[in-house]
Amino acid sequence: MEMAEPRIGVYVCNCGTNIAKVVDCDAVAESAAQLPGVVVARSYKYMCSNPGQEMIVQDIEEHSLERVIVAACSPRMHERTFRRALESAGLNPYFLEMANIREHVSWVHDDGEEATQKAKALVHAGVSRVARNEPLERMSVDMCPNTLVIGGGIAGMTAALEFADAGKKAYLVERLDHLGGNLARVDLTAPYLDSARDIITDRVRRVTESENVEVLLDAEVRSLEGFVGNFKATVHQNGRPGESGSDVALDVGSVVVCTGYKEFDASRITHYGYGKLPNVITSFEFERMLREGRVETKEGKPPQYVAIVHCVGSRSEEFHSYCSRVCCMTAIKYAREVKSALPGCYVSDVYVDMHAFGKGMEDFYERSSELKTLFLMYERGGHPVIRKADPGDDCGMLIQVDEQLSGEVIEIPADLVILMVGMEAREDSGDVARLVNISRDKDGWFIESHPKLDPVATTTEGIFIAGTCAAPKDIPDTVAQARAAAARILGKISVGKIEIDAVYAEVDEDHCSGCRICNELCPYVAIEYDPETKRSHVISALCKACGACVAACPSGAIKARHFTDEQIFAQIEGVLA
Amino acid sequence: MSYEPRIVGFLCNWCSYAGADLAGTSRIHYASNVRIIRVMCTARVDPTFVLKALHDGADGVLICGCHPGDCHYSEGNYKAMRRYPLLKKLLADYGIEDERVRLEWVSASEGKRFADIVDDMTERVRALGPSHVQADLASDMAER
Numbered sequence: 001m002e003m004a005e006p007r008i009g010v011y012v013c014n015c016g017t018n019i020a021k022v023v024d025c026d027a028v029a030e031s032a033a034q035l036p037g038v039v040v041a042r043s044y045k046y047m048c049s050n051p052g053q054e055m056i057v058q059d060i061e062e063h064s065l066e067r068v069i070v071a072a073c074s075p076r077m078h079e080r081t082f083r084r085a086l087e088s089a090g091l092n093p094y095f096l097e098m099a100n101i102r103e104h105v106s107w108v109h110d111d112g113e114e115a116t117q118k119a120k121a122l123v124h125a126g127v128s129r130v131a132r133n134e135p136l137e138r139m140s141v142d143m144c145p146n147t148l149v150i151g152g153g154i155a156g157m158t159a160a161l162e163f164a165d166a167g168k169k170a171y172l173v174e175r176l177d178h179l180g181g182n183l184a185r186v187d188l189t190a191p192y193l194d195s196a197r198d199i200i201t202d203r204v205r206r207v208t209e210s211e212n213v214e215v216l217l218d219a220e221v222r223s224l225e226g227f228v229g230n231f232k233a234t235v236h237q238n239g240r241p242g243e244s245g246s247d248v249a250l251d252v253g254s255v256v257v258c259t260g261y262k263e264f265d266a267s268r269i270t271h272y273g274y275g276k277l278p279n280v281i282t283s284f285e286f287e288r289m290l291r292e293g294r295v296e297t298k299e300g301k302p303p304q305y306v307a308i309v310h311c312v313g314s315r316s317e318e319f320h321s322y323c324s325r326v327c328c329m330t331a332i333k334y335a336r337e338v339k340s341a342l343p344g345c346y347v348s349d350v351y352v353d354m355h356a357f358g359k360g361m362e363d364f365y366e367r368s369s370e371l372k373t374l375f376l377m378y379e380r381g382g383h384p385v386i387r388k389a390d391p392g393d394d395c396g397m398l399i400q401v402d403e404q405l406s407g408e409v410i411e412i413p414a415d416l417v418i419l420m421v422g423m424e425a426r427e428d429s430g431d432v433a434r435l436v437n438i439s440r441d442k443d444g445w446f447i448e449s450h451p452k453l454d455p456v457a458t459t460t461e462g463i464f465i466a467g468t469c470a471a472p473k474d475i476p477d478t479v480a481q482a483r484a485a486a487a488r489i490l491g492k493i494s495v496g497k498i499e500i501d502a503v504y505a506e507v508d509e510d511h512c513s514g515c516r517i518c519n520e521l522c523p524y525v526a527i528e529y530d531p532e533t534k535r536s537h538v539i540s541a542l543c544k545a546c547g548a549c550v551a552a553c554p555s556g557a558i559k560a561r562h563f564t565d566e567q568i569f570a571q572i573e574g575v576l577a
Numbered sequence: 578m579s580y581e582p583r584i585v586g587f588l589c590n591w592c593s594y595a596g597a598d599l600a601g602t603s604r605i606h607y608a609s610n611v612r613i614i615r616v617m618c619t620a621r622v623d624p625t626f627v628l629k630a631l632h633d634g635a636d637g638v639l640i641c642g643c644h645p646g647d648c649h650y651s652e653g654n655y656k657a658m659r660r661y662p663l664l665k666k667l668l669a670d671y672g673i674e675d676e677r678v679r680l681e682w683v684s685a686s687e688g689k690r691f692a693d694i695v696d697d698m699t700e701r702v703r704a705l706g707p708s709h710v711q712a713d714l715a716s717d718m719a720e721r
């Protein structure tokens with residue numbers, strides 16, 4: 001059967017010089033122009049820009065284009081953008097294909113010749129495939145206006161309050177028997193030295209009093225099923241001692257994950273003597289002292305010398321390569337608090353680099369110079385060594401620092417050493433990721449949909465992340481993320497309907513033999529067998545389009561919409577042409 | 578004769594394709610021989626995709642999915658894992674060398690691992706020389 005080739009437009013993005021500096025974009029466009037069905041092929045500086053998108057829209061009208069290829073960045077980045085452009089020109093959005101010639105070509109290859117060849121092959125694959133793409137209609141389903149917030153720290157409480165203030169229901173699930181998270185363990189906050197307790201107490205009160213927030217303490221989310229707009233969560237709430245717990249079933253449209261961080265275990269660094277030297281403590285233990293209003297050694301005496309050691313577990317090849325962001329300014333805060341509690345005390349600050357980013361922080365750091373703190377710089381990757389002082393010394397411990405600015409090995413006295421422990425992903429972050437179906441990066445932090453443009457969404461529709469479960473951050477950034485996630489969800493709630501991707505599996509019941517192999521394979525129980533007709537069919541709203549049933553069907557009766565055998569075969573032919 | 582192997586890569590959308598994207602954003606350079614085709618899950622990789630690629634002239638086929646336990650669809654990669662030995666057996670019967678088809682797990686955070694796998698596979702397939710599938714097909718046709 002001779003199929004009339006649809007009219008195809010090919011757009012090769014230069015991405016400024018991101019693609020064009022390696023790939024010969026003009027050559028890619030010229031070669032694409034020779035392919036069957038291609039009526040227009042252009043190379044342009046920025047396809048995602050407004051003029052770039054307008055170019056596509058205009059060409060669709062002028063050249064009666066029926067299919068579009070955009071060779072640019074990853075479809076994970078801009079597929080949505082270009083699908084919208086097609087829609088605005090009246091073309092079905094599934095008539096778009098993207099060829100990933102940035103992340104998969106220009107950013108990973110340096111040989112221009114080879115990169116251009118590969119880009120041509122990927123464009124060829126796109127052209128072959130797109131000719132076989134079918135128009136698909138998205139489903140519209142009701143958006144459940146309730147939201148599940150996991151984690152009752154500052155992020156979770158802030159998000160829950162946004163929903164409450166908008167008159168929407170939020171379920172706030174906290175594993176512990178109290179709200180507040182890690183921030184509840186902090187005394188004052190940098191740089192304005194306002195009390196963490198005030199920040200927390202106000203929010204705990206509002207969350208607890210709000211009619212719209214249901215707080216579930218001593219509880220854990222056990223399962224999450226369904227899809228965006230229509231999730232079913234099962235939350236297990238522990239009973240009082242002696243009582244058995246109970247499961248609560250919740251209907252929610254979206255989920256905000258605010259599970260926070262845990263502090264680095266300082267005993268992993270042996271030469272700091274944490275756990276062995278009683279007066280080597282962590283920043284959180286020092287916060288506790290501050291909240292209790294006493295700065296003293298284990299012996300109950302006020303220290304004459306306090307030393308603060310930065311980057312404990314952070315910025316290290318051995319432990320975590322990243323910066324934990326909040327410790328440097330917290331250390332400066334400690335210097336200030338020690339001086340205020342014990343004016344005669346000598347404070348030394350043993351750091352690697354002083355990171356003072358964030359509003360007001362550089363001034364805060366500048367002002368700390370009035371405190372007469374002794375700043376000593378140690379080498380990244382090196383470690384100061386802490387040991388017990390000798391009898392007769394006027395201090396409890398001695399810290400040996402290979403000081404970088406003077407180039408000398410210096411020994412300083414200390415009665416109390418505060419280790420600025422960094423943030424790390426919680427040990428159960430993998431379980432949480434699997435529960436809500438999101439990914440983690442190499443350090444265990446949850447991965448956002450886009451690090452710059454979409455920082456609170458994830459690649460799973462309806463699941464959002466906020467605060468330190470995504471990466472170390474301070475209170476203002478955490479609060480901003482929590483409110484941003486809530487705003488994104490409230491936007492969807494106000495529309496009331498949600499569009500579901502048109503990509504799902506379909507059974508051709510004429511070819512179905514009723515063998516039921518697919519029924520068992522589907523992880524979402526989305527395939528139903530009808531004993532009347534002796535055929536299986538897919539419940540499209542439940543299908544998540546993995547395609548397992550498609551590959552397994554012995555009769556070839558199941559079609560993966562937008563990932564059909566014909567489309568993938570065409571792509572294979574294209575890359576190998 | 579100089580020979581550049583052509584390898585078709587089937588990458589799952591959630592882990593491995595994102596991992597390949599991360600190799601890009603991290604600017605980790607690797608061999609240009611793998612042409613990536615995105616599928617939603619390795620469970621979608623019908624054995625005929627692999628046969629089709631070899632038939633059409635691929636010197637190797639790389640399938641990458643989420644690590645066991647981390648599948649976006651909870652268990653799709655296990656299905657791929659179970660299907661794979663059967664496919665390998667079939668390929669061995671056809672006389673296709675073991676190293677031409679490979680199944681690997683690459684998470685969204687393993688850009689470096691993806692680059693290393695591509696480099697390693699490219700070298701192994703290069704060492705094997707061009708696939709003989711197309712030549713065999715041609716001689717089969719001639720005999721008929």
